Amino acid sequence: MTDFIDIAALVDIPRQGARVVKTATGCIAVFRTADDQVFALQDRCPHKGGPLSEGIVHGTSVTCPLHAAVFDLNSGRATGADDWQVQTYAVRAEGGRVLLDAAFLARRSAA
Amino acid sequence: MKQKLVVIGAGMASGRMLEHIFDAGGTFDVTLFNAEPRGNYNRLMLSPVLSGEKTYDQIVTHGADWYAAQGVDCRFGEPVVRIDRTSKVVYSNAGGVPYDALVIATGSAPFIIPVPGRDLKGVCTYRDLEDTNAMIAASRPGAKAVVIGGGLLGLEAAAGMAARGAEVTVIHLMGHLMERQLDPAAGYLLQKDLEARGIRVHCKGATKAILGTDRVEAVVLEDGTVYPADLVCMAVGIRPEVRLANDAHLDVGRGITVNDQMRTSDPAIFALGECVEHDKQLFGLVAPLYDQARVLAATLLGQEAAFQPVQTATKLKVTGVDLFSAGDFADAPGREDIVFRDPGRGVYKRLILEGDCLLGAVMYGDTADGAWFFDLIKQGKSVSGMRDTLIFGPAFQGGASANPLAAVAALPPEAEICGCNGICKGRIVDAITAGADTLDQVRTVTKASASCGTCTGLVEQIMALTLGDSFTANANPPMCKCTDHTHEDVRRLIKSMGLKSIPAVMQDLGWKTVGGCASCRPALNYYLIADWPTDYVDDRQSRFVNERNHANIQKDGTYSVVPRMWGGVTNPAELRAIADAADKYNVPMIKVTGGQRIDLLGVRKEDLPAIWSDFNAAGMVSGHAYAKGLRTVKTCVGTEFCRFGTQDSTGLGIRLEKLLWGSWTPAKVKLGVSGCPRNCAEATCKDIGVVCVDSGYEISVAGAAGMDVKETEFLYKATTEPEVMEVIAAFTQLYRENARYLHRIYKWVAKVGLDWCRAQIEDPANRRALYDRFMLSQSVYQVDPWAEHAAQPAQWAPIADLTLRAAE
Numbered sequence: 001m002t003d004f005i006d007i008a009a010l011v012d013i014p015r016q017g018a019r020v021v022k023t024a025t026g027c028i029a030v031f032r033t034a035d036d037q038v039f040a041l042q043d044r045c046p047h048k049g050g051p052l053s054e055g056i057v058h059g060t061s062v063t064c065p066l067h068a069a070v071f072d073l074n075s076g077r078a079t080g081a082d083d084w085q086v087q088t089y090a091v092r093a094e095g096g097r098v099l100l101d102a103a104f105l106a107r108r109s110a111a
Numbered sequence: 112m113k114q115k116l117v118v119i120g121a122g123m124a125s126g127r128m129l130e131h132i133f134d135a136g137g138t139f140d141v142t143l144f145n146a147e148p149r150g151n152y153n154r155l156m157l158s159p160v161l162s163g164e165k166t167y168d169q170i171v172t173h174g175a176d177w178y179a180a181q182g183v184d185c186r187f188g189e190p191v192v193r194i195d196r197t198s199k200v201v202y203s204n205a206g207g208v209p210y211d212a213l214v215i216a217t218g219s220a221p222f223i224i225p226v227p228g229r230d231l232k233g234v235c236t237y238r239d240l241e242d243t244n245a246m247i248a249a250s251r252p253g254a255k256a257v258v259i260g261g262g263l264l265g266l267e268a269a270a271g272m273a274a275r276g277a278e279v280t281v282i283h284l285m286g287h288l289m290e291r292q293l294d295p296a297a298g299y300l301l302q303k304d305l306e307a308r309g310i311r312v313h314c315k316g317a318t319k320a321i322l323g324t325d326r327v328e329a330v331v332l333e334d335g336t337v338y339p340a341d342l343v344c345m346a347v348g349i350r351p352e353v354r355l356a357n358d359a360h361l362d363v364g365r366g367i368t369v370n371d372q373m374r375t376s377d378p379a380i381f382a383l384g385e386c387v388e389h390d391k392q393l394f395g396l397v398a399p400l401y402d403q404a405r406v407l408a409a410t411l412l413g414q415e416a417a418f419q420p421v422q423t424a425t426k427l428k429v430t431g432v433d434l435f436s437a438g439d440f441a442d443a444p445g446r447e448d449i450v451f452r453d454p455g456r457g458v459y460k461r462l463i464l465e466g467d468c469l470l471g472a473v474m475y476g477d478t479a480d481g482a483w484f485f486d487l488i489k490q491g492k493s494v495s496g497m498r499d500t501l502i503f504g505p506a507f508q509g510g511a512s513a514n515p516l517a518a519v520a521a522l523p524p525e526a527e528i529c530g531c532n533g534i535c536k537g538r539i540v541d542a543i544t545a546g547a548d549t550l551d552q553v554r555t556v557t558k559a560s561a562s563c564g565t566c567t568g569l570v571e572q573i574m575a576l577t578l579g580d581s582f583t584a585n586a587n588p589p590m591c592k593c594t595d596h597t598h599e600d601v602r603r604l605i606k607s608m609g610l611k612s613i614p615a616v617m618q619d620l621g622w623k624t625v626g627g628c629a630s631c632r633p634a635l636n637y638y639l640i641a642d643w644p645t646d647y648v649d650d651r652q653s654r655f656v657n658e659r660n661h662a663n664i665q666k667d668g669t670y671s672v673v674p675r676m677w678g679g680v681t682n683p684a685e686l687r688a689i690a691d692a693a694d695k696y697n698v699p700m701i702k703v704t705g706g707q708r709i710d711l712l713g714v715r716k717e718d719l720p721a722i723w724s725d726f727n728a729a730g731m732v733s734g735h736a737y738a739k740g741l742r743t744v745k746t747c748v749g750t751e752f753c754r755f756g757t758q759d760s761t762g763l764g765i766r767l768e769k770l771l772w773g774s775w776t777p778a779k780v781k782l783g784v785s786g787c788p789r790n791c792a793e794a795t796c797k798d799i800g801v802v803c804v805d806s807g808y809e810i811s812v813a814g815a816a817g818m819d820v821k822e823t824e825f826l827y828k829a830t831t832e833p834e835v836m837e838v839i840a841a842f843t844q845l846y847r848e849n850a851r852y853l854h855r856i857y858k859w860v861a862k863v864g865l866d867w868c869r870a871q872i873e874d875p876a877n878r879r880a881l882y883d884r885f886m887l888s889q890s891v892y893q894v895d896p897w898a899e900h901a902a903q904p905a906q907w908a909p910i911a912d913l914t915l916r917a918a919e
Contacts, residue, residue, distance in 0.1 A: 007911040016626065016652035019910035030910065034626055051668045054656040056629040063629030065656035065664060070629070081547075082554040105916055 004092070004099040010036065013098065018053040023105065028051035028089060030098060031073055033060055036094070038098055039073035040091035099111040114352045116411065117142045117201050117208055119191045119192040119355065120216035120255075124384035124400040126151035126173055129215070131408030131410070133181050138741075139411075141183045142208050144201070147239055148188030155397055157243045161271030164911055167240060194359040196377055215356060215367060219349035219385035224259065228321030231626035234343045237268045242344075249342035251320075252276030257340040259318055261288040261549030265346035266305070270432075272344075273310050280338045282330065292436040297459050297475040304432055313338075351386040351393060364388045374406040383407050389418060396423045401533055408713070424485045429550070435481035438471030438488040439463065446470065453501045460502055467493040469501075480504035482519075482569060486526045519572040528573065529559040539570060544652060550574070553819060591630040593622050598851040602638055611643050613650060628722040630846045634852035635737065640775050640849045642887040657737035661896045662719055670719060671712045673736035675772065676727045678746045678765035678784075679707025688729030692722050706781065708734055720904035723897035732772075732895035739853070741774045741782075741843075744768040745793065749786030749803070758803035760786035763832055767801075770836055771843060773893035774885070776851040777859070778845065795823045798856040799839055808835045810840060812868070813860040821857055824865050827872055838872055841881035845871055848884075 006028045013019045013032040020043055021028045027043035029052050037060065048067030060073045070079045071086055078084035090101035116139035118125050123144075132139065143150075145875040156170040178185050182355070186203065193202040200207040211776050221236035223229055235245045248257060248273040258269045261283030263578040271611050273279045281288075287298030289307075303310045317333040317394060321343055329339045351366035362368040362376035366388030373389075383403040385395055394400055409416035424437035440463045451460040458476035460486065462469060468491050483505045487494060493499055505521040522528075524537030534557050542556040554560055560567045589595050596604070601620065610616045613635050617627060627635070632653040639647040657663050664668035674689070689709055693701055699713035714722060735742060744767050746755065749760030764784040771780075783794030784801045794800030796816040800823045804808045811823035828840065829835045845868060850859035860868060872878050900907075 005913070007913075012910055015651055022909040022912045022914050023916075024914045027909070037387065043141065049668070051664075054660070054664065056632055057626070058628050058653070059625035060629075060633060066666070068629060081552060100911075102913065102916065103888070105913060 003102045003105075005102045007100050008098050009017060009095050010038070010093050012031070016057040018055075018057065020051075020053050021100065025104075027051070027053070028057065028100070029062075030091060030100065031057055032056060032093075033073070035083050038091050038092060038093045040076055040089040040100055041071070042087040043090075044102075045069055045071075046060070046078075047082070053087065071076060071097055112212045113138050113140045114139045115142070115209055116212050117144070117202065117210040118214045118216060119144045120218055120384070120386075121145035121147070121149075121151045121185075121187070121434060122216055122218045122384055123151065123154055123172075123397060124218075124404050125214060125216035128216075128383065128403035128408045128411075129181070129183070131405055132171075132411060135408065135412055137408075137412050140211075141181070142186060142201075142210075143178070143183050144186045144189055144191050144203060146188070146190040147241075149240070150175065150185065150187060152240070157237075158271055160240075160265035161246055161268065161502075162274040163247075163271075173324065181619075184252060191355060194355060194380075196212050196359055196380070199379060210379070211887075212381065213384040214407065214411075215375070215386060216384045217239055217352040217355060217386045221345060222350050223345060224347055225319060226318050226320050228323060228327070229345075231321055231327045232325065233323070233327035233341060234321060234345065234620060235343055237264050238349075238560070245342060246272055247275065248343065249273035250277040253278065254341045255339050256280070256339050256342045256344065257282060258344045258346060259284070260289065260332070260346035260348070261312065261314070262346065262348070263289060265344070266301075268344050268346055268874050269305070269310050270308070272342075273308055277342075278309070278311075280311040280313060280340075282332065282338070283312070283314045284317055286310065286314055288314070289434075292473075293434065293475075294440055294461060294473050296461070297436070297473050299473045300459055301432065301434060327494045349385065349395065351388070353386060356382070364391070366393050369421070372410045373403055374410070381407055381410065386540040389420065390419060391787075394420070398423050398533060405533075406877045415548060421489065424481065433476055433478050435474045435478035437485045438469070439479070440471035440473050449498075449502045462502055464494070464498075467495040469494050477531065482526065482528065482566075483522060486522060489527075497604035519569060520576055528569050529557075532558040534559040536573060539573050540577050543574055544599050548574070548578060566755040576901065586641045591628055593617075593627050593631050594620060596620055597636065601635070602849075602851075605638055605642055607846065611639065611646050613653060614638065627792075629655075637775060637777065637852050641777075641888070641894070645893050658739070660716065660719065661723075661737060661900060662714070662734055663737045665712065667713075669713045669715055670716050671710050671736070672719070672722055672726075672729040673708055673710045674736040675706065675734040675768075676731075677707035677768050678744055680746075680761060680765065681709075685729060685731060688731065689727060690770070694727050695725070696722050698850070701722065704736070704743075706736075708736075708743065710736070717904075717908045720901045720907050724901040727895070727898050727901060733897045735772065738775070739778050740773070741768070741771040741780050744771075744782040744784060745785050746784045747798070749784075749792035753786055755789060756803070757805050758786060758808065760784045760803050762791065763801065763803075763808075763835065764792075766832070767836065767839060770840060770889075773895075774843065774847070774889060775892060776847055777852050778855045780846075780856065782839075796820065797823065799823075799842065801835060805831070808832075810835065810838055810842075813857040813865065815857045817855075819857070824860070825871055826865070837878060837882050840885045841872055841878045842868065844881040844885035844888075847888075848881075863875065 007021055015032055016034050018029045018031040019029055029041050029043040031039045043051050045052055045064040047069050048066055050064040052057055052062050052064055054065040055062040061070050063070050076086040076088040092099050121143055151173040153172050155172045159165040189203045189205055191201055191203050200209050221238050254277045256272045256277045256279045258265045258281045261281050266881045269281045288301050305312055305748040319331050321334045322329045327340055327343050329337050331337045332525045349415050353363045353367055356363050356367045367375055367382040367386050369375055369382050369387045369389050373383050375578050384400050403418055406416040406418040411883045443685055445465055451463040461473045469487045474481055483525045522536050528534055528536050538557055539559050542553055547553045547556050560570045562729055590598050590601055610619055618636055633655055636650050636653040638888045651659050662672055664670055693711055698711045702710045702749055704710050744764040746761045747766030750756040752762055780798045782799045783792040783797040785792040785794040786803050788802055794802050796814040800811050810827045812826045814823035815821040827838050829838055846856055
């Protein structure tokens with residue numbers, strides 16, 4: 001079951017940028033690309049915990065601001081030699097609003 | 112049900128074994144005991160730690176994260192006291208842990224020579240981090256250290272302590288240093304090299320006693336010589352640590368006896384590393400230990416594998432000493448030598464042949480061909496065809512030219528390049544052809560040159576050979592992987608084609624990626640700002656986090672805030688505002704910077720707009736401590752207070768900072784203004800420095816005091832303050848218009864030449880034009896970014912907060 005929550009207006013996230021959603025289990029970075037696609041990833045680089053929301057967004061990738069690891073926003077996988085994976089979350093842009101699938105929150109509280 | 116694997120000892124061999132097991136997807140419940148209170152680090156690299164070339168953190172191979180990720184139960188600092196073979200349980204003082212398979216990897220213990228005084232304080236061995244730290248602590252300049260033992264370990268200890276300033280004496284029982292690896296001639300060259308570094312070497316010296324009352328004071332030898340000592344390091348050898356195995360009644364010779372599968376006399380117990388004896392042989396170098404780790408991992412995973420010791424080569428990890436030895440070089444009937452000496456260069460090479468085969472090689476001073484000789488030794492092939500020129504190395508074989516790369520090209524694919532990790536040439540070539548085109552990538556993919564690093568040069572040569580022209584082309588590489596153009600080409604085309612936006616540059620110059628990358632975007636943003644100040648609009652999303660957030664991100668995601676302090680001068684009101692802000696925002700650290708201002712560290716992102724707003728209210732603006740732009744102008748007190756000052760250096764510094772602040776540059780720019788040649792503002796290691804003299808102002812540029820250290824070079828002598836201001840603004844503009852992004856002034860000047868810069872500045876019309884262009888840019892960019900952003904605090908906070916929702 002999905003449970004999409006309206007979190008913000010699309011224009012509140014800068015193009016080629018990100019904003020952060022706080023949750024009880026850590027921050028989620030919500031990215032907006034140059035062509036208005038949106039993606040949501042855990043805001044924590046598996047390398048040294050860098051905030052991915054502060055990275056430079058290029059195409060559908062983001063470069064971690066601390067040590068320049070590059071992640072594919074679609075899959076959350078690192079594109080370099082390192083076998084890193086960041087948790088991704090379902091998110092979509094609809095009618096100028098950004099909707100985040102909050103099923104993970106329900107799972108958390110049920111657990 | 113998962114098998115229970117218990118490992119005693121977290122050394123390099125057992126760490127590598129666990130890596131192999133987990134890499135192969137093996138599932139065990141692993142418990143790892145270690146007597147040392149830490150996990151696995153690269154023991155080989157203790158010598159660079161001792162000499163100060165590396166830190167402990169840099170040599171950790173498996174951090175806490177790694178163990179956690181693999182689910183290893185770590186018992187660090189918890190020595191094992193007993194093995195109960197009947198019920199298959201291992202006991203520490205904290206209790207018992209059952210095992211299905213047990214691995215003993217207890218390594219070795221240093222040998223302590225039984226002389227009086229060996230228990231005194233200040234006597235150490237060289238085995239682990241505690242020993243290394245003891246030697247570091249004792250190696251303050253002027254301290255006296257005695258190293259007993261002139262083998263590999265002893266000499267690395269001696270060189271490390273000498274590098275830290277201690278007066279070091281090495282006492283060696285044998286006639287020459289490193290007698291197990293070197294012949295007397297090479298040992299002599301090594302001794303001369305060490306003596307030239309101030310290390311005293313006493314060969315044929317037998318230690319009689321260590322003297323001292325509370326702690327060590329001196330070492331006395333059998334021949335009566337006395338060496339005063341604050342620290343004595345015993346490095347005479349190691350013996351396998353077999354006490355646990357003995358107590359458990361396993362078969363033990365000199366080490367714990369193992370078969371080809373690394374199994375001990377108890378089928379459920381295995382052993383590897385320096386504590387084992389295989390085929391009557393002990394092992395101390397890392398390469399065979401890694402082989403054992405591979406074999407034992409396979410055995411535990413139920414695969415077939417057998418350990419066969421191979422020849423090993425030795426290198427001494429002392430910076431600046433080049434020696435290599437491999438194989439057998441003892442004199443024996445039927446053996447012949449080929450020797451080459453060049454006393455002028457301190458080069459010595461000796462090859463030992465038996466029949467048609469190469470048996471051993473010793474090289475000193477020039478070891479470039481070491482790997483090639485080592486390979487010939489291992490292959491055992493006939494060398495009769497090239498015997499005449501053998502000593503000159505592979506470059507002279509088969510009529511090939513003396514190309515330094517020929518030696519590497521001649522190596523067969525199975526030639527071992529990285530001894531630490533057992534990586535052969537073929538694997539490195541495969542990795543390069545699969546796309547690894549930088550040294551870092553080759554390291555990541557293959558682990559070659561990732562341990563002790565002595566094979567780095569070889570790996571680079573293999574890269575040059577495999578990549579051919581494209582590797583040479585890296586001398587002036589494209590800007591990044593998104594384009595084939597160099598930085599210089601891009602700058603030129605932006606101007607000549609009138610490109611005024613990042614999308615325009617990417618479109619018209621044929622960028623190969625969508626939206627560039629984190630390397631080209633900030634560069635393009637800078638070039639467009641510098642070239643089209645009034646047309647281009649700064650693209651915040653193309654800036655690195657620090658410039659985007661106008662604060663420096665720290666490792667924990669907080670920021671540091673540095674308000675501008677003009678010329679390093681402040682007043683009680685500013686200091687009060689800083690103190691108030693520190694209280695109000697719970698700033699964990701306040702630090703005075705090298706650029707004469709105050710840094711507030713540990714500020715949370717959402718607090719940035721408020722703290723800026725508070726500083727603005729107190730009349731302070733951003734110090735741009737995060738910017739590729741003007742940072743600081745450091746000053747001394749000049750004629751205002753100083754009895755030596757020749758000009759108002761403080762005032763000039765403040766006026767220069769007010770002229771230049773807010774300007775974006777290819778890399779950071781720091782200035783210094785000193786009031787007299789005593790140079791208290793250290794102006795002569797800045798990007799731009801002014802030294803005041805009675806007759807005026809000496810302007811010099813292109814200094815550095817970071818990764819490189821370099822004195823500034825004289826640019827221009829000015830007689831008035833306005834002339835100083837015009838020259839420095841013009842020079843800064845020249846730099847802004849011509850340098851490559853991220854190149855500091857000294858790097859750029861080295862490329863274009865100081866004479867060219869001076870010619871541009873000395874021409875009055877040209878100087879004025881540069882100055883005018885600089886001021887035009889300042890009319891747009893000299894604004895306080897903090898004031899701009901403090902007005903929109905909402906953009907700095909999370910966009911949504913779902914923390915409460917989870918509790919619903």
